[in-house]
Amino acid sequence: MAGTALRGRLTWRVATVSAVREETQTARTLVLDVPDWPGHLAGQHVDVRLTAPDGYRAMRSYSIASAWPSSPAGGAKVDLTVEQVPDGEVSPYLGQVIGVGDPLEIRGPVGGWFVWRPEQPGPIQLIGGGSGMVPLMAILRAAELAGRQPDVRLLYSVRRPESVLYAGELARSKSEIAFAYTREGPAGERIGRIDAEVLARSAWSPDVGATVYVCGPTPFVETVADLLVAAGHDPAQVRTERFGPSGGGR
Amino acid sequence: MSTYLDGNAAAGALREVFAVDITSASARCGGCGQTGVFAEVRLYVDAPGLVARCPGCDAVLMRVVKTDTDTYLDLQGLSYLKLPNG
Numbered sequence: 001m002a003g004t005a006l007r008g009r010l011t012w013r014v015a016t017v018s019a020v021r022e023e024t025q026t027a028r029t030l031v032l033d034v035p036d037w038p039g040h041l042a043g044q045h046v047d048v049r050l051t052a053p054d055g056y057r058a059m060r061s062y063s064i065a066s067a068w069p070s071s072p073a074g075g076a077k078v079d080l081t082v083e084q085v086p087d088g089e090v091s092p093y094l095g096q097v098i099g100v101g102d103p104l105e106i107r108g109p110v111g112g113w114f115v116w117r118p119e120q121p122g123p124i125q126l127i128g129g130g131s132g133m134v135p136l137m138a139i140l141r142a143a144e145l146a147g148r149q150p151d152v153r154l155l156y157s158v159r160r161p162e163s164v165l166y167a168g169e170l171a172r173s174k175s176e177i178a179f180a181y182t183r184e185g186p187a188g189e190r191i192g193r194i195d196a197e198v199l200a201r202s203a204w205s206p207d208v209g210a211t212v213y214v215c216g217p218t219p220f221v222e223t224v225a226d227l228l229v230a231a232g233h234d235p236a237q238v239r240t241e242r243f244g245p246s247g248g249g250r
Numbered sequence: 251m252s253t254y255l256d257g258n259a260a261a262g263a264l265r266e267v268f269a270v271d272i273t274s275a276s277a278r279c280g281g282c283g284q285t286g287v288f289a290e291v292r293l294y295v296d297a298p299g300l301v302a303r304c305p306g307c308d309a310v311l312m313r314v315v316k317t318d319t320d321t322y323l324d325l326q327g328l329s330y331l332k333l334p335n336g
């Protein structure tokens with residue numbers, strides 16, 4: 001490994017919650033102060049570990065919502081946005097119990113594939129379902145910091161307008177943003193899941209050569225990835241990340 | 251969990267073992283020969299440890315089991331992992 005310093009073993013760090021932002025009725029953002037944070041790429045995640053008094057441990061992954069090094073919205077911090085899964089083991093603790101000043105064990109940043117780098121050429125298509133919006137928000141923020149707003153299109157599948165994460169910031173964004181409401185929507189809006197027609201209307205067309213990032217519950221990701229390939233997108237340009245087992249969260 | 255995640259979710263566990271990110275490496279299945287980015291494999295996390303399966307033929311590509319003292323890494327199902335230098 002001459003010339004390349006071997007990176008240190010990944011270690012657990014104790015972060016401190018420095019602020020909490022309510023995003024929706026069921027989701028909130030934890031702003032973390034992390035000692036010696038090395039920085040991260042948009043799209044990366046951390047693993048979070050909770051330890052009970054009897055030593056029992058639970059570990060889950062959470063995407064980083066903030067861009068790095070800093071953004072007017074995100075600050076030079078690590079933001080995690082947690083959507084509560086009813087009866088979940090970890091998310092209700094992060095979503096309701098933990099508060100400002102509390103410690104949280106994390107390791108990361110990790111993941112080198114579902115990421116966007118500022119030097120990456122070409123347009124960006126983001127397609128998110130439910131909490132799958134979180135890493136896409138980091139990409140949107142990073143692209144805005146790099147002045148790449150016109151390159152970015154976002155298609156965001158949500159149950160209803162109240163479920164939209166980062167609603168205020170998205171409303172101010174200069175990127176092109178479309179919503180697919182699956183249960184209820186504003187008057188006159190189509191209600192339904194993303195299909196070929198919605199993709200054709202709202203997403204970059206395949207000949208633009210955009211890198212496509214799809215994130216959400218496993219069945220959502222599967223459906224959207226199949227639709228993209230059927231529409232003519234190069235499978236090598238479609239990057240996916242699955243968040244969980246059920247179809248929930250949309 | 252009855253369904254699966256993908257290789258992205260193993261990034262933390264694999265960075266405990268390898269000095270570099272494996273999720274962006276290309277992996278070739280020893281069973282059917284399909285080659286793809288490790289991030290796109292099917293990852294099952296409800297087994298003891300992590301089990302990565304080929305999205306093409308469902309063969310087990312990799313198993314990671316951690317005990318208090320050791321980490322077992324079974325890579326039998328992979329014919330190779332290709333990593334960029336540097």
Ligand SMILES: Cc1cc2nc3c(=O)[nH]c(=O)nc-3n(C[C@H](O)[C@H](O)[C@H](O)COP(=O)(O)OP(=O)(O)OC[C@H]3O[C@@H](n4cnc5c(N)ncnc54)[C@H](O)[C@@H]3O)c2cc1C
Pocket residue numbers: 045060061062063064081082083084085086087088089090091092131134135217241242243244245246247248249251255258259
């Ligand atoms: C790479 C990666 C990044 C992630 N990033 C985020 C993020 O930024 N924000 C976020 O809120 N979550 C994220 N998740 C999901 C997160 O890791 C947990 O799975 C989720 O918070 C539920 O954990 P829990 O312990 O509360 O539920 P569990 O106790 O694990 O599960 C309780 C019940 O909910 C179901 N369930 C579990 N996970 C989900 C899910 N994601 N959606 C719907 N149903 C589920 C289970 O099948 C079970 O029936 C990410 C997952 C991965 C793999």
Ligand SMILES: [Zn+2]
Pocket residue numbers: 279280281282283284304305306307308309
């Ligand atoms: Zn195979």
